[in-house]
Amino acid sequence: MKKYATARLGLLLALVLAFTVVLAACGGNSNNGNAPADNNVTADNAGNAGQPAEKVKLKVATWAGAEELREFEELVAKVNASATDYEIEVQSIPADYYQKLQTMIAGKQSPDFMWLSQEYIAQYASLGAIAPLNEHVSTISNYKADDYFQGALDVGTYKNDLYALPWISQPYVLYYNQDMFEKAGVELPTNDWTWDDFIAAGKKLTKDGEWGALLNNIPTAMYTWSYGGDVFDKEGNITLDSPESIKGLEMYQTIVKSGIAPARAQADSMGNGDMFKTGKVAMFIGGAGDDFEKTTNFKIGMAVPPKGTNQVTFSWIGVTAMSSTTKNPSVAAKALVDMTGAIHQWKVVAPTKSGFDLIKTSRPEKEYAVETIRLASEFARGFNNQPKQGEIDGAIWEKLTQAIEKGDDVNAAVKSTIEKFNAIIK
């Protein structure tokens, strides 16, 4: 018994000792890895005549997972194969993407490139975490600013500087259940519908257990855009109380009061898209890339969203930004342009005018709608994002959207929203 215990203790100590040795070895390794400045030379390329001796090593952080990650890695491998002066490595962040990203940035371990959703650009730019691209991309021949849709490029811009290249822009479009329209004898939506047409058709389509439309997806700001207003203008001034904005918000309240849509809580609990998929709702405004064509068994149609005085739609825009700590920004910017160009050949809907042919080949079920999506892309836009966009969105939801949906006075709701904005911005 005594021997056994001693042997056990001995084993334990041996394990701890062994572990300490492993630890020392590993520590040495990662120390090397931590000094990228000395490590830029790849063995293959060093001293290879006719080619630059050094390949700049770059990392791109992505939220892509599983299959999407593999596709992205293949794409990056292809970009690397045709590059002479850089090599990109994909870094997968499969959960809590922004938490990890912010920790890495704080720890001076920022990846050279990062995928961002539009609402983070202003924040990261104002904190100096990402670098302005203008001076670098202006010299790169395959960067074509004109090819981008303006709305997509705008969200990559903060205080007139370009900080990020968009790689996807999914404009919101109006999907409709053609069977329900035909059954109710209502004329199909067209690309020049107004919100009034939308309400009129919605009323005819609403009967027990069935609704004309679903509104939950639509950002409240989009109604202000419809009449030429906005929450913030491009310079960051609050314009939520402009007559145009108010008019848009009043239209939103009119739509809610018309009763053509199920209450928000009810629609949320049933799954927004699912209500449309199961034929309970005739019209749904959602991303052009949604897979309704494949998952529904009725005839589906698509038009651009209704307009007020302006034709406009919201777009979900993803971008890649470049870290302000990247070692060789001019080579990195070139790599960013190449990589973004390659993503435009992969992701639907690309934020570029030349990227549209891809829809027909990679999403053949969307072929019927290519022209509608192109039209929507032309006037699609994101928010005029502010450095504290997360809190701004919270204030809009709390003080504006809910108040309007409850039937409160629009002007009063706008006033209290602006008060909250001012408290946040200060």
Added chain:
Amino acid sequence: MVSYGMGRRQKRVWRSIILYVLLGIFALSTLFPLIWMISTSLKSGDVIFEIPPRFLPDGLHWENYARAVIEINFFVLFKNTAVITFFQLLSNVFVSAFVAYGFARFNFPGKNIWFLLVLATIMLPGEVTMIPVFIGFSEIGWSNSILPLVVPGFFGGAPVFIFLLRQFFLSVPKDLEESAYIDGASSFKIFCKIFLPLSVPALVTIGIFSFQGSWNDLLGPLIYLNDVDKFTLTLGLSMFKGVMKVEWGPLMAGSILALLPVLIVFFMAQKHFVEGIKLSGIKG
């Protein structure tokens, strides 16, 4: 009299029937998520959210398991998770016990203040220290390695476990160690020969907590590991939860595979949970 007796018996039968039915319903309701998980792991992508839901609507889709294993390199991640869990378990159980022994049995200057400091670290949420600790580990070149996850435990164990074990050790009668001391045992020997064997149930309990905690930990590996081939299972499984689309079939299949070791460990160690505390060394 007779009818009264029958009535009582009948009453008892009825009472058991009701009891069993109720217990059965509760048991089913607790098992339901697991059953649902298994059925989801065998469904094809489109039918998971069908209303009304069906358990196995379109045959058994075993390919979800194949995808879970291949797409996230399951066995590599399994090995990584096992390595991290092993070292965390080792440090949590033995180093914590060692430190707890010190707090329970030795008198040294500022003992109570030190103990209070250890307790204070329990109150501090991990999110608060995450970034400074991350910066510290990157400075010494330990980011993108498992070292920040396993080494700290060897320098003091885990505060919660230290607290639990200290309380447990305090309840060990002094007479036991005094007699060992008279027989010439050193303090370290007393720790190994008396305290550890007496605390097996407590150590096993802590071991299970620790195992479960590090097996299921997401944030730690997420923050410190960058390369996919260093990832743990929780990170691998998160890959099926995309921003745009969640692949429920492979996610559930992978979760079941990742759950198996936890279940096995739990069933193996289960008897220690109910064994009670062995403190029968003293008589009179």
